[in-house]
Amino acid sequence: MNKKHRRTLAAVFAEPVRSNIAWRDIESMLVAAGAIVEERAGSRVGVLLNGVVAIFHRPHPEKETDKGAVRSVRSFLIAANIVAINENGSIIISEER
DSSP states (O other): OOHHHHHHHHHHHOSSOOSOEEHHHHHHHHHHTTOEEEEOSTTEEEEEETTEEEEEEOOOSSOEEOHHHHHHHHHHHHHTTEEEEOTTSOEEEOSOO
């Protein structure tokens, strides 16, 4: 993960929940974390990461993701055992499920 991906991951886990994260940054961060992203019908995007599947709705016409979608991405990352990043920029993966 590069610095921008790490910042995006930190923003997803930030409190209070942010509503100004660009969806393309979230999608790029997911791919950098090892996710497979697949276009679906309409504005939907399927994401597979560590055996966990989620369907997200790409925001339009605005480019920023709303708070509810950020919460959904956060929940998805937790379900996929991605919980944070360490000071070296490596993903911290939880062993719990």
